[in-house]
Amino acid sequence: MPTKKPLIGAAIVGQSGGPSSVINASAYGVIKTALEDENITKVYGAEHGIVGVLEDRLMIMDEEDPAELERLLYTPSSALGSCRYKIADPSDNDKDYKRILEIFEKYNVRYFFYIGGNDSMDTCAKISRYMAKVGYECRVIGVPKTIDNDLIGTDHCPGFASAAKYIATSVMEVARDCRVYNKGMITIIECMGRHAGWLTAATVLPAAKGDGPDLIYLPEVDFDMADFLDDVIRVYEGQGQCLVAVSEGIHYSDGAFVSEAKTSSTDGFGHAQLGGLAHRLAGIVSAATGAKVRGIELSLLQRCAAHCASATDIEEAFQCGKVAVESALRGETGKMVGMVCKRDGGYSVSYELFDLRRVANAEKKIPLEWITSDNAYVTDAFIDYCTPLLEGQTALGYEDGLPRFARLKKVFAK
């Protein structure tokens, strides 16, 4: 762990990729810690992530009302704006890097903090290497964010727990709703997750309270439509209703997503789907059973439902941002902040640094041994892993009965 002298200069913080309920809590962790440090002369927020650096669109965080900045803890989505800009490899094309260097020099930027998922960590790693190569002294630290929970190294990712809490809460409520009638119903709930089933697995959490799904299908294993229909029919015939959770990324053994699979004579569909996977499966189950079937897609709601955020997640997201700044101040660069957790004898977390090159471009999936042998449920190991992360409710304020989210002035540097 290097302990160098802090650099004197400005800091930039940017947000990238899909928003989450707590990506602003991480931004606040960076901004507050940077504003309070005497070595950091100015704190800029890049509008739309790295695009804001390239386009010289930097918001001066020193100009914002501290009370509004604090509301970032409870404000969903990316308050600074986000992007999905994929930066080139500097050996292929260094145009973007030259421009970034130009901006860094213009504002004497010595600290760059980037909050995001795999791609953002890749961006961080490339910028860090480029600046080292050209001899521009600058410290680059990544702050993890993804509701998908698929970053390696860290125990879990800020953003995941709040999405999981929203999903588990919604499943509890829908379970109570769809089981209320004397006539049965089959309900299929679709959660996000193209390659990793963490969010869908979280639907199991209310099961201990009697409000969980009967069946859970994840993208970590191959999906078989005949087995699926057998499972659903067995549950429906046994208890008069059935609640199913599916990940958007479930796929057949040939790798084709069920949501996008070609027409087949067995599924009864001869046209492209406009609705998502839940609607598609609902149609198939309805045709196979004649039962009343409803598909529910949690859609964007699951990644922005800050009103249902986990207090644990908010605190951890904030700390990741704070630790990023503290680490950079003592000389670290080219790293991502991550969490190492203990669950025996109570949950505890410590913040450590991971090499960005190790994190970028890799995906963490649910261990196969956490999925039951019928591929239609998850084990207690997942429940033990996930439960402590949901603890505590947000301290979000309200105004006129609605959330009071942060309102930034957005004063741009010239």
Place this chain on the structure above:
Amino acid sequence: MPTKKPLIGAAIVGQSGGPSSVINASAYGVIKTALEDENITKVYGAEHGIVGVLEDRLMIMDEEDPAELERLLYTPSSALGSCRYKIADPSDNDKDYKRILEIFEKYNVRYFFYIGGNDSMDTCAKISRYMAKVGYECRVIGVPKTIDNDLIGTDHCPGFASAAKYIATSVMEVARDCRVYNKGMITIIECMGRHAGWLTAATVLPAAKGDGPDLIYLPEVDFDMADFLDDVIRVYEGQGQCLVAVSEGIHYSDGAFVSEAKTSSTDGFGHAQLGGLAHRLAGIVSAATGAKVRGIELSLLQRCAAHCASATDIEEAFQCGKVAVESALRGETGKMVGMVCKRDGGYSVSYELFDLRRVANAEKKIPLEWITSDNAYVTDAFIDYCTPLLEGQTALGYEDGLPRFARLKKVFAK
């Protein structure tokens, strides 16, 4: 207002129709008040509404843990079970009524409280008239419940405000999410409401905070696809993104629902829709603009999201149940409890009784003068009407980071 002596005997409470976040708060208002009154000898909950009476499935509320009963204030869906059973007109077929009388006599039932919407009030009215006709002394009071807010007489319905709060909160969060990128997106959010647009109109509430939709389409007025596309394209071209709220019940001038309208060459679809209206419109807008378009259906979530309930709604739902019992004890029958509200100089509510026959089989829609002349937004009059109803957050308890809903023992009478 009659002031008769209370009858000595048992009470039945039932829940009917679609669940809401606070229908159990009304049940608790009835149950608690009835349990505490010395004239009411026993309190039964009918399983699945009137079906539970017909099938002699009555749960003894006196046997429940009072602490669990109190959790009904914060528990979504119908804890006693619901039904959609349409009772015959007694002049056509009095079989059901004879059976109800038989059960009432078996358990010496002198009070019947039924919580529900239009159809439930109709059931109440018929039972009340039948009992009077056959000379069985019994007091029947309806308790309003519908997220659709379409019952006449009462200022608004318990259940509406919590659904509206959830919808407005979700729209705020989605607005922040879908406006986050540097590349624009069109987002279409579908809310419940086949004939009345109250819930969809509630999406306007965050507008004052900058997080509302750009366009709102309600079933009170005819929908025109060409106008709709013009509106969306104008907003999208002007500000690079567009957020639209639509009611599931929007319809063309010939009365056909847009969600179910036949194939037309203009909309590019040659097949039945599996997804709902939001997905259908998303497909049409995408084809017309080439933009990235996302359809979001709030589905069941909006009627069961107790974690986001309005404290005002919970309290009013409870009071409606309480007032129902108090009114019956002093001799009222054949009435529905309703609310009369004042909004000048602060919001206040008083509880009054409405004739069941006046309420049953009528629908209250949004006044046309509350809809803007372009048929694509609502006026401040709606905002003034709706805002006070959302005030306050639920006091729902949590366990393992998830809601702690009521768990009833369900001991059945024999």
